[in-house]
Amino acid sequence: MDLHLNGKTALVTGSGKGIGEAIAVRLAEEGATVIVHGRDRTRAEGVASGIVARGGKALAVSGDLTDEDAVQWLVGEALGLAGAVDIVVNNAGGSGGIKESWRDTRSASWAAAYDRNVLAALRVTTGLLPGMRQRQWGRVINISSLAATLAPPSAPDYAAAKAALNALTASLAKDAAGAGITVNAVSPGTIHSATLEARFRAAAAERGLAADAPWDEIERAVLPLFAQVPMRRVGRLEEVADVVAFLASPRAGYLTGANIRVDGGLSPIL
Numbered sequence: 659m660d661l662h663l664n665g666k667t668a669l670v671t672g673s674g675k676g677i678g679e680a681i682a683v684r685l686a687e688e689g690a691t692v693i694v695h696g697r698d699r700t701r702a703e704g705v706a707s708g709i710v711a712r713g714g715k716a717l718a719v720s721g722d723l724t725d726e727d728a729v730q731w732l733v734g735e736a737l738g739l740a741g742a743v744d745i746v747v748n749n750a751g752g753s754g755g756i757k758e759s760w761r762d763t764r765s766a767s768w769a770a771a772y773d774r775n776v777l778a779a780l781r782v783t784t785g786l787l788p789g790m791r792q793r794q795w796g797r798v799i800n801i802s803s804l805a806a807t808l809a810p811p812s813a814p815d816y817a818a819a820k821a822a823l824n825a826l827t828a829s830l831a832k833d834a835a836g837a838g839i840t841v842n843a844v845s846p847g848t849i850h851s852a853t854l855e856a857r858f859r860a861a862a863a864e865r866g867l868a869a870d871a872p873w874d875e876i877e878r879a880v881l882p883l884f885a886q887v888p889m890r891r892v893g894r895l896e897e898v899a900d901v902v903a904f905l906a907s908p909r910a911g912y913l914t915g916a917n918i919r920v921d922g923g924l925s926p927i928l
Contacts, residue, residue, distance in 0.1 A: 661907035664689035667740045668797075668906060671723060671782060672750030674701035676851050677801065677898050681747055684899035685906060686714030690745065693736050694718045723750050723778035733785035743786050745797040745906045748779035751823075753816040763814055771815040776822045787834070796839035797906045800827050801898075802917065804847045808925050820845075824917055831915030840914035842905050847921025848885045849893040858884075889922035 667690065673682040674696030686692045686709045694709070696702035699720035709716035717739045721732035736743055751774050758767055783798055790796025805813070806820035824843050831841035848854070855873070858880045863869040867879055877891060898920050904910055905918070919925050 659909070661688045661903055661909060663903070663907055666744045666906075667691045667693065667742060668745035668747060669693040669695060669719075669736050669743050669782070669786070670747040670749055671695045671778070672752075673747075674698055674705055677846065677849065677895055678747075678749040679705050680895035680899040681749060681902045682716070683709060683714075684896065684903045685745070685747075686712075686716055688903055688907070690906070691715040691717070691740060693740060693743070695732070695750070696720055697722060723781060724773045726781065729778075729781040729785060733782065737786075737789070742789055742793065744790070744793070744795065745799070746783055746786050747799045747801065747902060747906070748782060748823075749801040750778055751775035751801070751819075753813055757813045758815065759812050760814060768815040768818065771819040772822065775816070775819040776826060779823060780826065783830070787839070790839050791834070791837045794838040796834070796837070797910075798827075798830065798834070798839065798841040799902055799905050800824075800841075800843045801902075802827070802843040802845040804845050804919060804921050804925055806845060807917070807919075827917065828915050835914055838911075840905070840910060842910075842914060843917040844898065844901055844905070845917055845919045845921070846898050847893060847919065847924045848881070848887060849895060849898060849920075851895065854892065885924055887922040887924050891922065893920055893922055 668685045670678055670682045672678040673694045682692045682694050694702045694706040702718040706716035706718040719732050719735050721728040800823050802823050803820040805817040806824050809817040827841055827843040858876050859869045861880045862876050901920055
């Protein structure tokens with residue numbers, strides 16, 4: 659299916675690795691010019707160079723999305739390089755690497771999680787919305803998490819921040835729809851990454867399975883310990899990227915305000 663992304667430009671935040679990198683690569687494969695972003699400019703430039711080496715079009719920018727001035731500079735640099743940004747994928751965010759429980763959670767952690775996941779997306783999006791409104795076309799895609807709707811007992815700061823991102827998505831979708839701008843969220847479930855694989859292999863080793871066993875054996879033995887996924891496997895980065903690419907395309911023009919869960923059927927919420 660041709661997604662008609664030739665001539666479109668997409669900024670993907672946090673695309674130096676993982677889900678963000680997969681999204682950047684997929685959008686470039688569909689013909690979009692991709693602006694790869696990351697705090698580590700060298701890593702972002704490496705992803706952009708890889709896209710170009712495969713025949714795609716990509717540029718790189720860097721900046722701390724929790725810094726108002728840095729975001730203004732980043733948006734200005736992106737617009738200066740590309741002329742216009744039609745698609746923004748707010749992928750940067752995450753848990754910050756620390757999982758607090760309700761026994762040790764701190765208000766400062768909640769504020770930081772909100773800044774990292776919600777305000778960062780807000781800063782980037784509001785910087786690019788005026789141009790989208792002027793052109794009467796745009797796509798805003800927020801990478802949320804299954805934790806927003808199926809909150810675990812741990813990392814409550816992260817789950818609450820992602821729930822707020824979903825609310826941001828729903829509100830902006832209603833406001834921007836008349837300007838030809840769609841706004842949607844994508845909520846990945848258990849997705850294969852280097853970090854996840856390392857956790858699975860460590861858990862397998864604790865249970866007597868060789869840590870260097872084939873991935874399918876590790877996945878089959880360990881996944882039920884982490885999540886009861888009806889499809890009995892973890893998702894692939896490319897499967898998240900495919901959903902984002904469709905939402906970014908003109909073919910998804912009547913789809914807005916949605917939260918698409920890429921979770922192998924884990925969430926029972928309709």
